[in-house]
Amino acid sequence: MSRIIKFFLSIPVIYLVLVFVFLNIRFQNKSLMDLSTRNPVVAGGFGHSFQRFQEIQHYGDVDILFLGSSHAYRTFDNRLYADYGLKTFNMGSPNQTPLNSYYLLKKHIDDVNPKWVILELYTGVLDRDGLESFYDLATNTPFSQELVEMAFAINSPHAYNKIVEKWVQHVTGIAPPVKQKDFSGEAYVAGGYVEYSQSKPKIMPVDMQHPNYQTEFAPEEMREVELLDLQISYVHKILKLVSQKNARAILVTQPVPQAYLAQISNYEEVEKTINSIASLYDVPYLDFNKYNVLDSYLHFEDSDHLNPEGVRRFNRALIKELVKRNIISPAKSIVKKED
Amino acid sequence: MLFNSFEFAVFFPTVIILFFIMPHRFRWAFLLAASYYFYMCWKAEYLVLIIISTLIDYFAGIQMGKVAEQRKRKKYLYLSLLANLGILFSFKYANFFSTSLRAGLEQLNIFYETPLFDWLLPVGISFYTFQSLSYSIDVYRGEKTPEYHLGRFALYVAFFPQLVAGPIERSVRLLPQFEKPVTFQYERVVSGLRLMLWGFFKKLVIADRLAIYVNEAFNYPGEHSGLTLLVATYFFAFQIYCDFSGYSDIAIGTARVMGYDLMLNFRQPYFSKSISEFWKRWHISLSTWFKDYLYIPLGGNRVAKWRWYYNLMAVFLVSGLWHGANWTFVLWGGLHGAYLFISIITADIRKRIRAFFRIDRVPALKRTISVIITFHFVLLAWVFFRANSIGDAFFILQQMTMLDLSWAGFLDINIENLGWGEFIIACLSILFLVVVDWFETKIKPESLQTYKRAGSLKLVFDYVILFSIIFFGVFEHTEFIYFQF
Structure with missing residues (x-):
């Protein structure tokens, strides 16, 4: 009997030793553990999370804080809001789900004291478990209590392995030096926005039956967004937290091409769910898929991300909506420019 | 659950x-x-x-x-x-x-x-x-x-x-x-837990990892090269084996912990030297069910030859249909029935060929050749089992006849969805499984049911298995393939 007890007691010790060993076996800037989990994330890699979460620590108070996936950090251009005298920070990161957003907000809300929090709700993240974003955040941000809580909330052995790896790094101080990589065609803008400039402009056919659309832009098949209760519960938590901190929240959905939208079989149900949450907390929900502000043909970089012109037009429409709702004041110079 | x-x-x-x-x-x-x-x-x-x-x-x-x-x-x-x-x-x-x-x-x-x-x-x-x-x-x-x-x-x-x-x-x-x-018996509980651990390893480290590659290739066969489809077919052979035998190991282990003995369901089937032996080693509980409740009531082999062949084919067609309501499964069963029929009618010819090449004089060589040939017949049938339609199955087989065996062709193996790191882990874990299975073929069948596993390094083996699951397991809550049956 004592043998089996010894066996079980030895597991955590050997586990920690192995984590330490695996951490130090690196290949193409990834630890052995990362290689085995289809984890596409490398430190200082795609999405500029490393740079963004370095910057936020000394950024100061903001008027608006943006949260969300690539649909946030590739969409909300801080410079356009600065034109209105607004200081903003874009805390979006790759594949960030509401679960990830909540813990990020919890960690940083007191650093930036936002008056407004805009949560971008892209349908594509509402049916994900948040693991991919967790990998990104655990790789590119320092060890923190919120990361541990995030791992427990995701409740996957992969998340536990990653957080233990992070903790071992934190305790031993053995961590590979991280430097933000540069990627051609994208540039980090102070405040968290990442500007994508197309190396080769793509033309987005309006007609979803168009062969180019099928091959280059369309999702493979009709899909149903499986709204995870877990993610919905974190939208609630975000709204409660924002309210506790005396800030106001706005839920926003960035537009996607009509064809993309048409291929989501239960979009109305998704929209209805988000609307009901927004009503519950008395916050606006602005689904820009209903606003008809972009051209499916001209304003997209790929199947669902905006191109630079799309970003400009979308933000202009959002600002206009915020002004209309007296959420922000119109800036005289801009009004003149718009005229 | x-x-x-x-x-x-x-x-x-x-x-x-x-x-x-x-x-x-x-x-x-x-x-x-x-x-x-x-x-x-x-x-x-x-x-x-x-x-x-x-x-x-x-x-x-x-x-x-x-x-x-x-x-x-x-x-x-x-x-x-x-x-x-x-x-x-x-x-x-x-x-x-x-x-x-x-x-x-x-x-x-x-x-x-x-x-x-x-x-x-x-x-x-x-x-x-x-x-x-x-x-x-x-x-x-x-x-x-x-x-x-x-x-x-x-x-x-x-x-x-x-x-x-x-x-x-x-x-x-x-x-x-x-x-x-x-x-509560310590030895039995430990033995049950050990078997469960081995089952989890087969499921989480091997089957679910291979599934990522196999699903992509078999669901979109038109988008992949013949070599990719061939690799996917080999992977599927191990995926289904690890998935199903892994489930059986966990089931038997769970029952054993509580003090109940369930029957052995797999006995290293890919080391079979013939198709008939394969069916004595693969899904044993189902094969014996069909033998006892269908094959023997139909007359078994104690009937006229034509009737014997009919009985064999009938049992395998029903077995195919038992696996799934799709013609692909029926064809898979029919193929196995045909293998057995052909093996019976060619027994004499094969004996003469072996004698001519004096293969019988080197038993190890004879065994190896038999195992390899049997495995590949089983592999061929797996294409029909896994393909989404009979049309897909024939398309995949056709693609596999047009292999580009050059270095460029090798590099063309599509592992985008798996990644090289995982691809290597998948290959190494299959190798590990084959070695363990080979060692287990050396153990008498009856001793597999006893609680003690052979080998002095069993504790190290347990650690290796446990930490392989922790670090290299795929935890995406994938259902076991046989649940659908």
């Missing part, structure tokens, strides 16, 4: 602790409640089907026990057959036959909308109906006395370790075990 879920990680130790602290007389009720809960976690309402099947077979068994006359007993056997096969047909095959009939009529220019039913296939339906049915047949044959304890009989039908994917147990083996009091 899946074995590879956090729910099971809580459920299993809870059940074990309560089971051992509970007096023997209450254990059947506790295990029955746990088994029903285990099934209800998937879809509560479908538990009704298990209960119906249980009550009918219990009643039929009791009635058959009351009468000695064969003719009267037969009436109750038919009731059991009708009920079980009726449930199976309605929920598993009705749509298949309906769409097949529609397609057939369309060939004759008759356009008739045959009815389609919108219901889910109950998990494990083929397993528990066959298990329950075997009891009725055994009682009818007089090989088993009727079980008068309804609770214990219900537990026999729904025992959670093997409820949804076998092994398909026999009443003569399992029912008496529920009557005997069991005590």
Whole structure:
């Protein structure tokens, strides 16, 4: 009997030793553990999370804080809001789900004291478990209590392995030096926005039956967004937290091409769910898929991300909506420019 | 509830602790409640089907026990057959036959909308109906006395370790075990846990990793090169083996921890030297079920030759259909039936060829060649088993005949969805499995059922397995393939 007890007691010790060993076996800037989990994330890699979460620590108070996936950090251009005298920070990161957003907000809300929090709700993240974003955040941000809580909330052995790896790094101080990589065609803008400039402009056919659309832009098949209760519960938590901190929240959905939208079989149900949450907390929900502000043909970089012109037009429409709702004041110079 | 879920990680130790602290007389009720809960976690309402099947077979068994006359007993056997096969047909095959009939009529220019039913296939339906049915047949044959304890009989039908994917147990083996009091035995518990660990390794490290590659290739065969499809076919052979034998290991291990012995379901099938040997090593509980309840009643091999071949083919076609309501499975079964038929009629020729090349003089060489050839015949049939349609299967086979074996072709193997790191882990884990299986072929079959595993390095082996699962497992709660059957 004592043998089996010894066996079980030895597991955590050997586990920690192995984590330490695996951490130090690196290949193409990834630890052995990362290689085995289809984890596409490398430190200082795609999405500029490393740079963004370095910057936020000394950024100061903001008027608006943006949260969300690539649909946030590739969409909300801080410079356009600065034109209105607004200081903003874009805390979006790759594949960030509401679960990830909540813990990020919890960690940083007191650093930036936002008056407004805009949560971008892209349908594509509402049916994900948040693991991919967790990998990104655990790789590119320092060890923190919120990361541990995030791992427990995701409740996957992969998340536990990653957080233990992070903790071992934190305790031993053995961590590979991280430097933000540069990627051609994208540039980090102070405040968290990442500007994508197309190396080769793509033309987005309006007609979803168009062969180019099928091959280059369309999702493979009709899909149903499986709204995870877990993610919905974190939208609630975000709204409660924002309210506790005396800030106001706005839920926003960035537009996607009509064809993309048409291929989501239960979009109305998704929209209805988000609307009901927004009503519950008395916050606006602005689904820009209903606003008809972009051209499916001209304003997209790929199947669902905006191109630079799309970003400009979308933000202009959002600002206009915020002004209309007296959420922000119109800036005289801009009004003149718009005229 | 899946074995590879956090729910099971809580459920299993809870059940074990309560089971051992509970007096023997209450254990059947506790295990029955746990088994029903285990099934209800998937879809509560479908538990009704298990209960119906249980009550009918219990009643039929009791009635058959009351009468000695064969003719009267037969009436109750038919009731059991009708009920079980009726449930199976309605929920598993009705749509298949309906769409097949529609397609057939369309060939004759008759356009008739045959009815389609919108219901889910109950998990494990083929397993528990066959298990329950075997009891009725055994009682009818007089090989088993009727079980008068309804609770214990219900537990026999729904025992959670093997409820949804076998092994398909026999009443003569399992029912008496529920009557005997069991005590906590350290050696047995450790042995059960060890077997579970090995099952989890096969499922989480090998099967679920290979599934990522296999699903992509087989679901979109037109987008991949012949070499990619060939690799995917080899991967599928190991995926299905690890998935299904992994489930069996976990089931047998779980039952063993509680003190119950389930039958061995796999015995290193890819080391078989012939197709007939493969079927003695692959899904043993199903093969013996078909042998005892279909092949032998049809006359087995003690009939005229043509009738023997017919019996073989009939059994394999039914076995194919048992696996799934799709013509791909029927073809897969038919292919195995054809293999056996060909192996029988070519036995003399093959003997002469071996003698000519003097292969028999080097037994190791003979064994190796036989194993490799058998494996590849099985591999060919797996294409039909996994392909989404017969058309896809032939397309894949056609693509595999046009291999680009150059370095460029090798680099063209599409591993985008898996990544090189995982691809290498997948290959190494298959190698590890083959080595372990090879060692196990050296162990006598009966000793596989005993609690002690051979080898002085077993503790190291356990650590390797455990940490491989922790670090290299794929935890995406993928269902076991055989659940769909």
